[in-house]
């Protein structure tokens with residue numbers, strides 16, 4: 001199975017933010033990535049979050065997301081978008097997926113493999129991120145019991161997708177508050193082959209406890225930051 005992956009497009013009308021995020025250029029890059037994935041005959045496209053960035057008005061944020069949705073609709077490959085902290089601080093989940101016209105992550109079993117999509121846009125209090133929030137360093141995955149059950153019932157090799165980081169070598173402020181607990185569950189299963197993440201813009205690649213942790217470099221900070229993983 002061929003999976004096209006990109007992350008951290010941070011698309012907005014700003015030319016540059018934080019010194020090295022070229023926000024407005026990302027729409028063109030998303031189109032380029034989608035065309036590449038279609039040409040390479042990918043079976044699935046996954047955006048690992050932070051698709052959008054903040055504007056002065058929510059109307060403009062929604063307009064930006066509609067522009068992205070148009071590109072994704074034109075791509076003849078099933079596409080899944082995880083929400084990143086930037087998306088969840090601008091959109092309610094319902095609005096985000098309704099504008100995208102689908103793309104909601106649902107766990108998949110394909111080719112004898114299981115793909116699990118985790119939402120770590122939660123504060124450690126257990127409350128989900130909501131529009132107006134800003135504290136991206138408070139990130140947590142509260143559904144550990146459900147994850148245990150999913151792992152127990154999963155078929156074949158398992159691949160995990162999430163926005164924030166489980167990679168134990170990535171800066172602590174980017175990692176889930178309960179990363180150690182989640183990694184313990186994933187490593188104990190013995191069938192988790194890889195964890196795919198965004199959020200940490202420079203990217204990273206680590207093997208720990210028999211699992212490959214791959215953090216993809218941010219699209220807004222790089223040229224040609226789109227990748228194919230074969231599983």
Ligand SMILES: [Fe+2]
Nearest residue numbers: 008050084199
């Ligand atoms: Fe980001």
Ligand SMILES: [Fe+2]
Nearest residue numbers: 050084085199
């Ligand atoms: Fe992020």
